[in-house]
Amino acid sequence: MLKVIRHRGPDSQGLWATNNFAFGMRRLSIIDLEGGDQPIWSDEGVGIVFNGEIYNFKRLREELEKTDIVFKTHSDTEVVLQLYLKKGMDAIQDLEGMFAICIYDPRTQKVILVRDRLGVKPLYYYHKDSVFIFGSEIKSILEALPLQPDITKQAVWDYLTLRYVPGPETIWQDIYKLEPGHFLEYALKSHGFKIEKYWSFQFYSEKIQKNRNYEKEFEGLFLEAVEKRLLASDVPVGILLSGGLDSSAVAAAAVELGHKNFHTFSIGFEDGGNFSELQYARKVAEHIGSNHHEIIISQKEFMGFLGEFIWYADEPLADLASIPLYYVSKLASQYVKVVLSGEGADEVLAGYNMDQLAQKLFYLKQADFLPKACLERLPYKSLQTLSKSGYSNFLKHTPMYISNVFSEKEKLELCQFQANHSTEQYIRDLYKNTPSPNPIDQLQQAYCQSWLVEDLLMKADKMSMATSLELRVPFLDHSLVEWATKLPLEWKVGSWRRGFTTKKILRNFAARRIPNEIIDRPKQGFPVPAYNWIQKDLLKFVHEPLKNPQLNSWLHTDKLSPLVDQLQEGSMEASHKVWNLLVLSLWLKKWIK
Numbered sequence: 001m002l003k004v005i006r007h008r009g010p011d012s013q014g015l016w017a018t019n020n021f022a023f024g025m026r027r028l029s030i031i032d033l034e035g036g037d038q039p040i041w042s043d044e045g046v047g048i049v050f051n052g053e054i055y056n057f058k059r060l061r062e063e064l065e066k067t068d069i070v071f072k073t074h075s076d077t078e079v080v081l082q083l084y085l086k087k088g089m090d091a092i093q094d095l096e097g098m099f100a101i102c103i104y105d106p107r108t109q110k111v112i113l114v115r116d117r118l119g120v121k122p123l124y125y126y127h128k129d130s131v132f133i134f135g136s137e138i139k140s141i142l143e144a145l146p147l148q149p150d151i152t153k154q155a156v157w158d159y160l161t162l163r164y165v166p167g168p169e170t171i172w173q174d175i176y177k178l179e180p181g182h183f184l185e186y187a188l189k190s191h192g193f194k195i196e197k198y199w200s201f202q203f204y205s206e207k208i209q210k211n212r213n214y215e216k217e218f219e220g221l222f223l224e225a226v227e228k229r230l231l232a233s234d235v236p237v238g239i240l241l242s243g244g245l246d247s248s249a250v251a252a253a254a255v256e257l258g259h260k261n262f263h264t265f266s267i268g269f270e271d272g273g274n275f276s277e278l279q280y281a282r283k284v285a286e287h288i289g290s291n292h293h294e295i296i297i298s299q300k301e302f303m304g305f306l307g308e309f310i311w312y313a314d315e316p317l318a319d320l321a322s323i324p325l326y327y328v329s330k331l332a333s334q335y336v337k338v339v340l341s342g343e344g345a346d347e348v349l350a351g352y353n354m355d356q357l358a359q360k361l362f363y364l365k366q367a368d369f370l371p372k373a374c375l376e377r378l379p380y381k382s383l384q385t386l387s388k389s390g391y392s393n394f395l396k397h398t399p400m401y402i403s404n405v406f407s408e409k410e411k412l413e414l415c416q417f418q419a420n421h422s423t424e425q426y427i428r429d430l431y432k433n434t435p436s437p438n439p440i441d442q443l444q445q446a447y448c449q450s451w452l453v454e455d456l457l458m459k460a461d462k463m464s465m466a467t468s469l470e471l472r473v474p475f476l477d478h479s480l481v482e483w484a485t486k487l488p489l490e491w492k493v494g495s496w497r498r499g500f501t502t503k504k505i506l507r508n509f510a511a512r513r514i515p516n517e518i519i520d521r522p523k524q525g526f527p528v529p530a531y532n533w534i535q536k537d538l539l540k541f542v543h544e545p546l547k548n549p550q551l552n553s554w555l556h557t558d559k560l561s562p563l564v565d566q567l568q569e570g571s572m573e574a575s576h577k578v579w580n581l582l583v584l585s586l587w588l589k590k591w592i593k
Helices: 003-008 057-065 075-095 138-144 152-164 214-231 245-256 279-289 297-304 306-315 320-332 346-347 353-368 372-377 381-389 408-414 421-431 439-465 479-483 502-510 516-520 530-535 539-544 559-566 572-591
Strands: 012-017 023-027 049-054 097-104 112-115 123-126 131-135 175-179 182-187 191-196 237-240 263-269 291-297 338-340 471-473
Touching: 003 023, 003 138, 003 439, 012 097, 049 291, 057 075, 075 097, 097 237, 097 408, 112 421, 123 138, 123 353, 131 138, 152 408, 152 439, 152 572, 214 479, 214 502, 237 245, 237 320, 245 279, 245 346, 245 502, 245 516, 245 572, 263 279, 263 320, 279 291, 279 516, 291 320, 297 306, 297 320, 297 421, 297 439, 297 530, 306 320, 306 572, 320 439, 346 479, 346 502, 353 439, 408 421, 421 439, 502 516, 530 572, 539 572
Parallel strands: 237 263, 237 338, 263 291, 338 471
Antiparallel strands: 012 023, 049 097, 097 112, 112 182, 123 131, 123 175, 182 191
């Protein structure tokens, strides 16, 4: 189990076993390089293994030392252990950071698993009969099973629409994700377990209070979030710099906090054309005075890594940006062990195209007072939806804005099976998980509970740890997130009077810190020319996986010809769908025995 996740911690390993329980850990040494090996034990025989970082561990340690607790190491892991011994499960509330924790407590004959609030670090478990197995990656759990589990039909069904497998299920039966903000207690004697939620958030934008300085509040929270992630390390820290607003704001904050001579890392593509953001990244690096490093990858390197990508990712994950993220992480790992990145800003502060949605919703709200019969007769689909659902239920009745690769209708025609639940209903349920009547709040809630966790953070963890690099995300500091859930919409998406925009509060922060060219440029996400490659040069590469017999056992592959024809005609939608199927086919070939 430890061997297959060596990439997560190449510096050392520790393991321990008794007659009914065993645990182990691969270590990437970042804090207390000499004395932080795990498991770590208390005098009472309670043991802990832990993946991640606790950013406030020094303050917590000082408070514990005042109660005459003596520490044997300088690691944050021992702080978590001693805090648990003192407070029990209430200790989780004191932790600031990203973490997947296992505590073995022989006093109560319990094993406790804890996952951080936002799901930055993954944590999986398998349970069947009296067998319980857990790990940071699914491949580790599979090593311990005598037989490979069956594939979950619902997971494949959802993947075809979402391009990822939503939690708590995984692609494998009986293997689950412990959801963010939850802990699990397993009883070694009865073989039963319970899962409890210890933290949650609800987006519910408040009305503007004239006496509050929102810009000052954001500045304080964001700078503190960046500083915590820079200081909690005994090794060098760098920044993944895309040249976009989010990562540039992180880099500018680091400079403002007095951190000099740090490294920034960017990636470009050979013959990338419009897909290259290197010019913007260079401009920011020059502006802040960082030691800047770049890597340029080719079409051959991109495609050549697909087999390894499928292995590192564990589950099908059709996010094109995963592969360049691996290569830029590999570059960074030559210079540092820790990097900061801009993940989470779009979901927490309202990025993507939420300004366009906000503008649309503004006009829809004006029309909401019209009689339903009148709206139904108008030749506009949005107004017809409004007549059926009303303003506050607009998104709930239109499962949009979350990745929608294959529709339910397309899946019914394409698949040789049918799942128990529609993916569209899953998306509707995400919108319903917030009590706010405002669709923007509902959309942010949906993004943060699914897309952010299962795509962006999963990709970030798996691709960075594949190169033995730890990735930290300041925008997902839980204090900042809690504040942002109540932030007035005008500070997120702007307003009709002053103009609609995305992430307004962040743009105002950046206006005094980075070049306007970076702030005002259109959002590109993490642009990758792979779709162009597929359309022009790689049709032969695509044809073979789409004829994979294992894929044929799930899909009617004979019905894919029209899709390939659309691909040859240059359809971007077809490219998106073919990439989704390509990843699934390669995953089946790699993992199914």
